[in-house]
Amino acid sequence: MRPFIEVVRRFRWKPFGTTDLVEKLGYATGYARNFLSQATRQHLLITGPKKRKREKTFMVNPSVIKKIVLKGGKEKEELLEALGLRSKYLGEYVALKGFEVVDHDLNLYRLGERIFSDEEGQDEIVITNVSLPKKIITIEI
Amino acid sequence: MDIGRCWKFNDDEQPPYPTIEVTLSSADYKVTISPKVDTGFNGSFAIDKETVKRLRLAPVGTILVKTATGHSEVSVYVVDVTQQDLAITQKTLAIGTERSLVGRKLLESTTWLLDCKKGRFCIMTDLS
Numbered sequence: 001m002r003p004f005i006e007v008v009r010r011f012r013w014k015p016f017g018t019t020d021l022v023e024k025l026g027y028a029t030g031y032a033r034n035f036l037s038q039a040t041r042q043h044l045l046i047t048g049p050k051k052r053k054r055e056k057t058f059m060v061n062p063s064v065i066k067k068i069v070l071k072g073g074k075e076k077e078e079l080l081e082a083l084g085l086r087s088k089y090l091g092e093y094v095a096l097k098g099f100e101v102v103d104h105d106l107n108l109y110r111l112g113e114r115i116f117s118d119e120e121g122q123d124e125i126v127i128t129n130v131s132l133p134k135k136i137i138t139i140e141i
Numbered sequence: 142m143d144i145g146r147c148w149k150f151n152d153d154e155q156p157p158y159p160t161i162e163v164t165l166s167s168a169d170y171k172v173t174i175s176p177k178v179d180t181g182f183n184g185s186f187a188i189d190k191e192t193v194k195r196l197r198l199a200p201v202g203t204i205l206v207k208t209a210t211g212h213s214e215v216s217v218y219v220v221d222v223t224q225q226d227l228a229i230t231q232k233t234l235a236i237g238t239e240r241s242l243v244g245r246k247l248l249e250s251t252t253w254l255l256d257c258k259k260g261r262f263c264i265m266t267d268l269s
Contacts, residue, residue, distance in 0.1 A: 069202065069203060070200050070202070070203060070216070071203075072203040072214045073214065076203065093204065108184075108204065108217075108234060109184070109185065109233065109234060109246065112217075112219070112233065112234035113232075116201070116219045116232060116234070117232065122201070122219070125201065126201060126202050127201055127202030127204070127217055127234075128202050128203055128204060129204045129205050132205065132212075133204070133205060136205065136206065136207050137182075137183060137184045137204065137206040137207070137236060138181065138182065138183050138206065138207045138208075139179065139181065139182045139184075139187065139206055139207070139208050139209075139236075139238065139242065139244075140179055140180075140181025140182060140208075140209055
């Protein structure tokens with residue numbers, strides 16, 4: 001998962017190839033190829049548009065964002081950090097559609113009302129907190 | 142003030158605890174349950190695993206909540222909550238927990254009587 005998070009941090013939704021992993025992330029060519037092959041098999045990456053002749057490109061699969069958020073834990077935290085959300089939305093709740101923050105609020109329920117009042121497009125959206133929520137939900141028991 | 146609709150405490154635990162009856166529904170399923178009233182819960186509704194299964198709900202997110210023992214990450218669901226005596230019919234976010242709970246957000250617009258002597262939790266109605 002570590003190289004995948006690095007790829008999200010560096011390229012986000014932009015296409016990249018083996019050369020980019022070698023040049024921009026400092027990976028050995030063999031390691032970069034193995035990662036691309038494995039991550040594509042796991043549907044973490046999808047095929048991107050061709051950049052140059054013979055060079056295949058890849059892109060982060062946007063639907064993976066929702067899967068990782070729903071799984072929670074350390075991977076979610078690392079992903080949100082890699083997406084650059086901590087600096088912008090620290091302590092807030094965000095609604096993500098792929099890489100895009102479609103809405104955010106300090107109040108979870110206000111955000112939920114806006115996002116889920118409309119039936120359409122709900123399936124792709126995922127809600128989560130960015131670090132410790134300023135208006136956290138508390139449960140006594 | 143007068144006493145309106147009351148719900149009996151549930152005494153399957155000691156001490157018995159207040160409950161109110163609510164109907165939850167998803168796109169295709171509906172269940173009526175009597176969750177514990179948790180005045181320490183500042184949200185609207187918490188939903189247990191069994192009810193999530195019965196309603197065939199899919200999570201729409203995960204959030205961090207604060208419990209008595211620390212922080213915990215929980216799933217979030219969208220559910221329709223109906224409580225006729227409170228004139229509530231709303232789509233709300235419900236958090237996934239071990240047991241279903243009604244929180245302060247669902248109770249805040251009503252005056253309540255917590256009658257521990259008679260073991261009942263009642264809506265107070267204003268006759269003025």
